[in-house]
Structures are given as C-alpha cells and as structure tokens.
Amino acid sequence: MQTSENSTPTPEQQPSSFSQLPLTNGFDADNPPDPTLIDACVHCGFCLATCPSYRVIGKEMDSPRGRIYLMDAINEGDAPLADATVQHFDSCLGCYACVTTCPSGVQYDRLIEATRPQINRNIERSLPQRLLRNLIFSLFPYPNRLRVLMRPVTLYQTTGLQRLIRSLGWLPKISPQLAAMESLMPPLSPKAFQDTLPERIPAEGKTRYRVGMLLGCVQRLFNPEVNDATARVLTANGCEIIIPKTQGCCGALSHHQGEEDQARDFARQLIDAFEGTEVDAVLVNASGCGHTLKDYGHLLKNDPAYAEKAAAFSAKVKDVQEFLANVGLTASLSPLQEAPLTMVYQDACHMLHGQKISLQPRQLLRQIPGVSLREPIDAALCCGSAGVYNILQPEVAEELGQQKVANLINTGASVIASANIGCFVQISKHLEKQGRVVPVLHPMQLLDMSIRGEQLPTDEWSGE
Ligand code: SF4
Ligand code: SF4
Numbered sequence: 215m216q217t218s219e220n221s222t223p224t225p226e227q228q229p230s231s232f233s234q235l236p237l238t239n240g241f242d243a244d245n246p247p248d249p250t251l252i253d254a255c256v257h258c259g260f261c262l263a264t265c266p267s268y269r270v271i272g273k274e275m276d277s278p279r280g281r282i283y284l285m286d287a288i289n290e291g292d293a294p295l296a297d298a299t300v301q302h303f304d305s306c307l308g309c310y311a312c313v314t315t316c317p318s319g320v321q322y323d324r325l326i327e328a329t330r331p332q333i334n335r336n337i338e339r340s341l342p343q344r345l346l347r348n349l350i351f352s353l354f355p356y357p358n359r360l361r362v363l364m365r366p367v368t369l370y371q372t373t374g375l376q377r378l379i380r381s382l383g384w385l386p387k388i389s390p391q392l393a394a395m396e397s398l399m400p401p402l403s404p405k406a407f408q409d410t411l412p413e414r415i416p417a418e419g420k421t422r423y424r425v426g427m428l429l430g431c432v433q434r435l436f437n438p439e440v441n442d443a444t445a446r447v448l449t450a451n452g453c454e455i456i457i458p459k460t461q462g463c464c465g466a467l468s469h470h471q472g473e474e475d476q477a478r479d480f481a482r483q484l485i486d487a488f489e490g491t492e493v494d495a496v497l498v499n500a501s502g503c504g505h506t507l508k509d510y511g512h513l514l515k516n517d518p519a520y521a522e523k524a525a526a527f528s529a530k531v532k533d534v535q536e537f538l539a540n541v542g543l544t545a546s547l548s549p550l551q552e553a554p555l556t557m558v559y560q561d562a563c564h565m566l567h568g569q570k571i572s573l574q575p576r577q578l579l580r581q582i583p584g585v586s587l588r589e590p591i592d593a594a595l596c597c598g599s600a601g602v603y604n605i606l607q608p609e610v611a612e613e614l615g616q617q618k619v620a621n622l623i624n625t626g627a628s629v630i631a632s633a634n635i636g637c638f639v640q641i642s643k644h645l646e647k648q649g650r651v652v653p654v655l656h657p658m659q660l661l662d663m664s665i666r667g668e669q670l671p672t673d674e675w676s677g678e
Contacts, residue, residue: 240288240289240290240291240293240294240295241288241289241295241329241332241336242332242335242336244331244332244335245328245331245332246289246328246332247285247286247289247325247328247329248324248325248328249286249289251320251321251324251325252282252285252286252289252325254318254319254320254321255279255282255316255318255320256318257279257283258317258318259279260315260316260317261277261278261279261311261312261315261316261320261322262277262278262279263315264311264312264314264315264594264595265277265278265311265312266307266309266311266595266596266598266610266614267305267306267307267610268280269595270610270613270614271305271610275302276302276305276306278312278316278320278322280302281302281303281306281322281325281326281329282320282322282325284299284302284303285325285329295332295333295336295337296337297337300333300337303326303329303330303333304333304606304607305607305610306326307563307596307598307600307603307607307610307614308323308326308470308600308601308603309563309564309567309596309600310322310323310563310564310567310568311563311567311594311595311596313567314566314567314570314594323568327469327472329472330471330472331472331473331474332472333472334471334472334473334474342389342391346389346391346392346605346606347471347606350467350602350605351467351468351471351473351476354431354432354467354602355431355462355463355465355467355468355476355480356431356462356463357409357431357434357435357462357463360431360432360435361406361407361435364402364406364407364435365407367399367402368402371399371401371402376396379396390608390609391605391606391608393608394604394605394608394611394612395605397643398604398605398639398640398643399436400436400437400639400642402435402436403438403439405438405439405442406434406435406436406438409429409434409459410438410442411427411429411441411442411445411457412457413456413457413458413459414454414455414456414457415445415449415454415455415457416449416454417449417452417453417454418449418450418452418545419452420452421452421453421454422451422452422453422541422544423452423453423454423494423495423541424453424454424456424492424493424494425448425453425454425455425456425493425494425495425496425497425537426455426456426457426458426488426491426493426495426496426497426530427441427444427445427448427455427456427457427496427497428461428464428484428496428497428498428499428500428503428507429441429457429461430464430498430499430500430503430635431462431463431467432467432635432636433499433500433635436635436638436639437635437638437656439659440499440635440656440658440659441499442662443656443658443659443661443662443663444497444499444534444656444658444662445457446662446665446666447534447538447545447658447661447662447665448497448534448538450545450665451538451541451543451544451545452544456491456493458487458488458491460483460486460487461483461484461487461488462480462483462484462487463480463484464480464481464484464498464503464506464507465477465478465479465480465481465484465506465513466500466502466503466505466506466507466601467502467601467602468480469506469509469513470502470506470600470601471601471602474513477506477513478513478514478517481506481510481513481514481520481524482514482517482520484507484527485510485520485523485524485527488527489523493530494530495530495531495532495537496527496530496531496532497531497532497533497534497537498531498532498533498534499533499534499633499656499658500633500634500635500636501533501562501563501564501565501568501569501571501633501634502562502564502601502634502635502636504531504532504533504564504565504568504569505564505565505568505569507527507528507531508528508531508569509528510524510525510527510528510531511524511525511527511528511529533565533569533571533574533633534658535571535574535575535578535633535657535658536569536571536574538574538578538661539573539574539575539577539578540574543578543581543661545665546665547581547582547583547661547664547665548583548664548665548667549582549583549584549664550582550584550585550660550663550664550668550669550670551584551669551670552669553584554584554585554586555582555584555585555586555628555629555670556585556586556587556588556625556626556627556628556629557579557585557586557587557588557627557628557629557630557631557660558587558588558589558590558622558625558627558629558630558631559575559576559579559587559631559632559657560590560593560597560618560622560630560631560632560637560641561593561594562632562633562634562636562637563596563600564634565633565634566594567594575631575633575657578657578661579631579657579660579661582660582661582664583664587627588625588626588627589625590618590621590622590624590625591621591624592617592618592621593621595614595617595618596614596618597614597615597618597619597637597640597641598610598611598612598613598614598615598618598640599611599615599634599636599637599639599640600636601636604636604640611640615640615641615643615644616644616647616648618640618641618644619641619644619645619648619650620648622641622652623645623648623650623652627652628652628653628670629652629653629655629660629670630652630653630654630655631654631655631656631657631660632654632655632656633656633657633658638654638656641654642654653670
C-alpha cells in the first residue's frame with residue numbers, strides 16, 4: 215500500500231499531466247459535473263489520506279482532488295472524456311469518505327454521480343467490459359433471474375468442480391473480473407431460492423409502529439437469514455411489518471454505477487409498490503440500498519409525475535438500526551454466550567459516509583448483555599466491496615479487502631458485525647483467504663439471537 219501524500223500539485227504539474235492527453239469532446243450538456251460544486255474545492259488535500267483508491271494506487275489522479283481537477287479540465291475542454299481519463303473515475307469506489315473528510319463541504323458525491331452517467335452515455339467501453347456490465351445489470355437487480363443462474367452455480371459449488379477450477383488457476387488469467395465474481399459467491403442456503411416472508415406480519419404484543427420492509431435483491435439470495443432475523447426483531451419490538459410482494463430492486467446497484475435510467479425505473483417501481491401501505495417508515499437493512507432510497511427525491515427530481523412522491527417516500531426511509539435505536543428496544547435481551555463477548559462493528563461506507571450512521575448500530579449491540587465493542591484501525595476506510603466495484607476493479611478491491619480483514623482480526627474480537635450485504639460477502643471472502651474463521655453477522659441477526667435466548671455456537675467458530 216502506498217503512503218498518502220497531502221501535498222497540493224503545483225499548477226505546473228497538473229496541467230502537464232492533462233496536456234499529454236489527446237483533446238476530444240468533453241461532457242455533454244445533460245447534467246455535467248456542476249462547476250459551482252467543483253469550485254468549492256480549495257485543493258487542500260485533506261481528503262487524500264481517507265481515499266481508498268488513492269491509498270492503494272497512490273496517484274493524484276486517483277484521489278478526490280485529482281478527479282475534481284479532471285472534471286474541471288473536461289468541463290473546460292482542457293482534457294478529453296476518453297479512456298485515459300475515464301479510468302480515474304472508474305477507480306473511484308463511490309465510498310464518500312472524502313465527503314465526510316472535506317473541511318470545505320465539497321459535494322463530491324454529487325460530482326461523481328453526475329460524471330458516471332456521462333461516461334456510460336459517451337464512452338464506448340471495450341467488448342469484454344460491455345459484456346460484463348450487461349451481465350451485472352441484467353442479472354443482479356433481478357432476484358428471479360439470479361435464482362435461475364444460481365441453481366447450476368450451487369451444483370458447481372457442491373460437486374467439487376469449484377475446487378478443481380480454483381486449483382487450476384485459469385480463471386484469473388482468462389478474466390480477473392469473472393474470477394472475482396466467482397470468488398465472491400457464498401454457498402447458498404435452500405432459503406435463497408424462494409421468498410418466504412408473508413406480505414403482512416403482525417407485531418408481537420401491542421403494535422407500536424406499522425413499518426414497510428425492503429427485502430433487497432442480492433441479500434435475499436446471498437444471505438436470506440438477515441431478512442428473517444430483521445422481521446423477528448421488528449415484530450418482537452412491537453412493529454407490524456408490511457412487505458409488498460411487488461417490490462423489486464431499489465436501484466442502488468445501478469445508481470452507484472451511473473446507470474441512471476435503470477435506477478430511475480427501479481425507484482418508480484418501488485415507490486409504486488409501497489403506495490397505499492400507510493406505513494410509518496420504510497425500513498432497510500442493507501446500507502447501499504438505504505443510501506439510494508434516501509436519495510430518491512434527488513434521483514427523480516426532474517420527473518413531474520414522481521418528484522413529489524419520491525421526496526415523500528425518501529423522507530420515510532430509515533435504516534433499521536437507525537429506526538430501532540430511535541424508537542428503543544422493548545424486547546428483553548439475553549447474553550449470546552456465558553463469557554463476555556467482544557465484537558467489532560464494521561462501518562459500511564454507505565452507512566457511515568452516505569447516511570452518517572455510526573452510533574446507532576453500536577448503541578444497539580452494546581445493549582446485548584456481556585457485549586463489548588472494539589474499534590479497528592482505519593474503521594472509516596472502504597473494504598473494497600462498494601457495490602460491484604470488487605468485480606469491476608478486482609485488484610484495488612483485493613488490496614482493500616485484505617487490509618480490512620487484517621484490521622478487523624487485529625482487534626481480537628470474536629464476532630464481526632456488518633450491516634451491508636456487499637461488505638458481508640467481501641469480508642467473508644477475505645477471512646477465508648486468510649484462513650480465519652470468525653463469524654460475520656448482521657446486527658439484526660445478533661439482536662435476534664439475543665431476543666430468542668440463543669447462544670453463539672462458539673465451537674464452530676473457534677478459529678482464533
Ligand atoms: S475535496 Fe475537500 S478535502 Fe479534498 S482537496 Fe478539495 S477541498 Fe480539500
Ligand atoms: S468516493 Fe471514496 S474512492 Fe471516490 S474519491 Fe471519494 S474517498 Fe476516494
């Protein structure tokens with residue numbers, strides 16, 4: 215990993231790097247990065263040390279400040295929107311650590327959100343990249359399509375073929391991206407192949423709130439136990455739950471990669487699915503989804519039919535931990551093991567930087583008797599998952615995943631709590647690669663076990 219530098223490039227250095235690039239057309243007129251937002255950057259460089267792509271790649275152009283320079287240069291016609299510049303936007307994880315760090319309040323999130331659709335519209339990617347992106351965006355947001363594919367994948371995992379293919383080591387040579395996708399697939403439980411939660415689940419005891427619940431698309435396949443646990447925790451704490459059957463993908467995956475039209479279509483469908491449910495809040499247990507749902511008002515601001523509905527919908531969206539910490543737990547909690555239990559909570563970027571939620575999950579976990587929390591170093595640094603970044607940019611993601619897992623393990627905690635499906639998959643993969651057996655559980659799973667009086671099966675997880 216490269217050492218961070220906070221030095222500001224001299225005016226002589228910066229233009230010379232752009233001037234080596236052939237000039238072509240810049241951004242089109244459809245919402246280019248806003249010059250007013252660009253001008254808010256005073257080039258201080260405080261954001262560099264917290265930027266995961268800069269930490270790994272070590273180049274100014276792969277830092278927030280470098281990318282802002284680049285957006286400005288493209289806006290001004292001093293640099294092209296071309297493969298040579300696009301790679302520096304593609305290397306951005308969209309983690310928004312720079313937004314948290316920036317003392318000048320630069321809205322880098324809005325800038326990169328404006329840049330990615332420009333790239334998707336105006337740049338013809340290589341054939342392998344196009345095929346991979348088409349595969350991702352026509353598959354991952356559709357649980358039923360994913361389920362069809364996952365049947366042969368389960369056979370691949372269970373018949374020994376996966377072991378054989380991995381031992382031959384061909385896949386990374388043929389396509390590092392396909393190899394990354396293969397390495398990230400967790401073993402699937404039978405629950406992955408159907409949605410089992412009913413459309414309405416009554417509260418246990420007195421109904422305190424009526425809430426909607428989002429199932430997510432990748433989560434309901436790759437870790438369906440989280441939705442079951444979330445439903446049990448909510449009902450045990452006096453919530454009646456509404457789960458519209460018509461709900462599909464929330465559009466987060468597409469939104470974070472600048473596939474705007476697809477993201478907007480998904481957003482409209484989801485708003486329609488929850489229309490008339492009269493819920494007090496729409497609850498989400500995956501941080502990437504929560505971040506996008508809270509941004510529907512912005513995403514659909516130019517759609518006259520949906521702008522108002524989208525803003526009203528977003529106002530109701532809460533991360534499930536944010537909601538529970540706010541309304542308070544009423545169910546009683548039991549220890550998860552007889553001895554004191556150390557846990558480390560892993561901050562997902564779209565929770566910490568995207569939604570500014572860090573205290574609430576910790577507050578809930580600390581209420582479990584016997585739990586003490588430890589903090590890892592670089593807690594605010596991305597694990598490399600970042601939606602589908604770990605498939606599209608596997609080398610950088612690999613480095614970040616290894617670092618994250620090492621930092622989590624170094625806390626000495628016996629359990630890792632993680633509230634985002636992407637982080638769960640990435641951390642699980644790197645734990646396995648490092649030969650470590652530490653359970654990675656969603657805070658809702660831990661609360662659920664505690665409410666039900668279940669103990670952690672420590673024998674199974676005694677890999678320390
Ligand atoms: S984005 Fe913010 S922290 Fe980064 S260089 Fe610009 S002003 Fe400084
Ligand atoms: S969003 Fe994350 S990866 Fe992208 S520039 Fe900001 S800190 Fe770096």
